[in-house]
Amino acid sequence: MLEEIKRTAAFIKAQTEDFAPEVGIVLGTGLGGFADGIEAVHTLEYKDIPGFPVSTVEGHKGRLIFGRVAGRRVVAMQGRFHYYEGYTMQQVTFPIRVMQQLGIRYLFVSNASGGINTSFRVGDLMVITDHINLMPNPLIGRNIAELGPRFPDMHNCYDKDLIAAATRIAEEEGIKLQYGVYVGGTGPTFETQAEYRYFKAIGGDAAGMSTVPEVIVARHMSIPVFGVSVITNCGLSDEVGDHEDVQLQGRKAGVKMERLFKRMIENLK
């Protein structure tokens, strides 16, 4: 496994003239627009990267973009791998481990999720303050000691300093933020009403099908993480949202998220 990670990282380094990104970014469903704001230097399609999982989904956008955001070197994943697509957890999290080998010092993650907290509205941005993992743990199996410990600590999983920076920047930018706990399930079904109530009862604020595996492997490797969920639907609401409105709210929220990420990257130490 480690050899494969290193082989892929070496291939990418050769293709990108040792670009050495400082920040890794995972762009969630509908949030790929952030990629347009990157001054791209190199772009690699996942299918051209040895060791990367091969996408089974038709028309699935999958590429790594190396470039600059606010003068900082970043690598962004436009399109991620989900467990529900049939990948193993090792495959889902492989790109994060490769990014670590490329030298990232921070990981920014984003996703679309369903609000469970009844004060949330469609189009809200939720800063992830913690998560509950309802998927298989990606660290099950032999531990790769070179990457991290057998029993990694999950306190401060979402970096407190980065959350504080987000709060400050959002105030300056006039962006409203919600805060909460992300519950990661396998999908691909959305939750039943009873499941949304269960997620709420166990302490969740938003439900999704991604992010948690990537965050766990990043924290295994001691990389500070910042995460944001765009609330695209409200699970406990009886109203079935107008589809076009949901998409519009999603896009508007995406624009806010892009602005927040950009300013935060600009302000990194």
Ligand code: HPA
């Ligand atoms: N549940 C799980 N994943 C999701 C949802 C949801 O309600 N909305 C967007 N992704």
